[in-house]
Amino acid sequence: MNIKVGLAKSEHSTILISKGKIRMQHVFIIGSKGIPGSYGGYETFVDKLTEYHQGYSRLKYHVACKGEKSEEFEYHNARCFRVKVPDIGPIQAIYYDVAALKNCCAYIKRNHIEQPIIYILACRIGPFLGCFQKKIHKLGGKIFVNPDGHEWARAKWSCPVRKYWKISEQLMVKHSDLIICDSKNIEKYIQETYKQYIPCTTFIAYGAETRKSRLTDDDPKLLNWYKEKGLSANSYYLVVGRFVPENNFEIMIREFMKSSSKRQFAIITTVNDAFLEELEKKLQLGKDPRIKFVGTVYDQELLMKIRENAYGYFHGHEVGGTNPSLLEALGSTDLNLLLDVGFNREVGEDGALYWGKGEGELATLIEKADTFSLESIKELGIKAKKRIANEYSWKYISDLYEEVFLG
Template sequence: MQHVFIVGSKGIPGAYGGYETFVDRLTEYHQNNREIKYHVACKSEETGDFEYQNARCFKVNVPNIGPAQAIYYDVIALKQCCQYIEKHNIKNPIVYILACRIGPFAAHYKNKIHKFGGKVYVNPDGHEWMRKKWSVLVRKYWKVSERMMIKNADLLICDSKNIEKYIQKEYQKYHPKTTFIAYGSDTKPSILAGDDSRLLSWYQTKRLTPKGYYLVVGRFVPENNFETMIREFMVSKSKRDFAIITTANDAFLEELEQKLHFRSDPRIKFVGTVYDQELLKKIRENAYGYFHGHEVGGTNPSLLEALGSTNLNLLLNVGFNREVGEDGAIYWNKDFGDLAKIIEKTDAMSEEEIAALGVKAKKRISDEYSWEHIVDLYEDVFLNGVQ
């Protein structure tokens, strides 16, 4: 049996981030697989183990020490993995680390895991060092940490072809071994009916109507280009609303208000967060169009979910997004007036044109990004390696 230890997600079940959903699906689809045994680190205020979907989930007690919490969590989880491997005399384990947070500790743990006959796999995630929310010092740390993780990984599993290309070019002196396995999604429609009380209540509260709004779902941070999307929507003559489902960030909100005065435009509606996944899916399905302005990172889960649910998708024209959307989406750039023109064009599109784009978008997801396909690729890599 191949033992696979997963470090770097907040844990399963119950968390809704990209890594958490991935680990949940991986263990769900492989729960009857007799050849792989998963061990999943779970961030907790307690200690102990429990079984979930046939995976051994081990709790890692993390004190509240501010921004360094994530680094501490990964290091302690790795330490617990090594203790368990040694105690149970596990041969040839795979330790799969999600994200490049713990570069300064990478060589130490690689050597330890190699002594057990094991291998270290890393998912490098996106360009964390480019995120504007970090200070210059923190960005430098992320870049150094990424380099050290890549140098010490036996295999890098990239969820974007563009990230894989970047690693091969940027770190060619280390001859990194890489493979591409995307993030997953599904095209199943929401189980909610059009007249479901939860949906109708949400629409009433937010003053929205089905097909009467463009939508964006994502973290409220500068590199997701909310400024450009709001500015361009305000410039456009669209009669529809722009519904923004996002996290709270009061400082950034005020900064945008000072620049754009969006509160004077009744079409711009910040509608909070939606954690009910079926409701969120229905809101996506009922959107007239979906904006995606993410510029940093690999395959973005919210983009896959949009392509699987919304027919009309307007994506920022960067490699990460084009790679996923291909001909199932429309692309915009950050030049003044570009997105506004596109909004006016899409407002005038026929139902048939929009439906045809939706068919292409859903085909992209079902062909290349379905969870069944993704976890099959992972099974092959865990059991057979990369040739």
């Protein structure tokens, strides 16, 4: 069955009243690296959710945080608990989620918490979830899962790891009480692929800020960054994202090099020496001075301003759900050129331009975009920002989560 937020009623959406008093709903979140101070998609989501709900007397969050020692602290009125994770290589994430889940169960039992919700981000621990489901149901709780995107399709994983991801996803769906999908396409995929389990799903997207950067155009921090990178406002196309093959950096760079654009291509990304070496051999990056790898930017106000001042933004992600960097681009940059896949069209609609992976498609679109009038670009920007404000603002998203958690 398919739950629509705010309409359908089920066990998890009953009125929270116990003995004449309004009962506090406890929500345990595991699967992010933790808050504060991390800037991944899940980490930003948890940070914003707890920020917007920190004054709510009926919601109490418990957030698992990866750490070097076990401890507890308060942040945004959420109880954050660190889980010590040994250095055991790639399976650290699985160990972390299982250890956090054990911690949650023990805390719930010890404190006699009624009807808790365990919200698991990502599908890493499917083979273990059946056992935990029995324990959590016995404690009167429910398991909610956010499946993220198609993790099993990422090129960085070996074949055995991809198989594990796929099996794990299947078992997470099977043993959950509600699947919260951050993309309508992901929700459709879950419903069709795992229909034998009759999955209970709902759609709540990822969020984005709707304000402008607090930095001004003449802020020394911005000007110094431009000087260091050899850039200036409106002189560059931009991309921000993890430097991995499935984000289609090779196509974006190759097509930009084919284009006759006089602008530059600024790439804000993580370090991946092996992938960079591979692209250098294929594309001979050093021969085109327009291609600029400018490192990472963790200052969020600076990054927002860099987005605002970009002439255009490229987005090549194709295996995730609602992608944070896409929302941030649509909320900040007027001209957005997105890979034409369902996830991206679902978000951008008519507020962006779209390109395919065929030879010369993006290069042609870049040359066309270079000739756009200011009015045309502004019109696209207005549509993009309206889309974010109406459907993806953090306030709107946090309100939807309130409805799901409280009923």
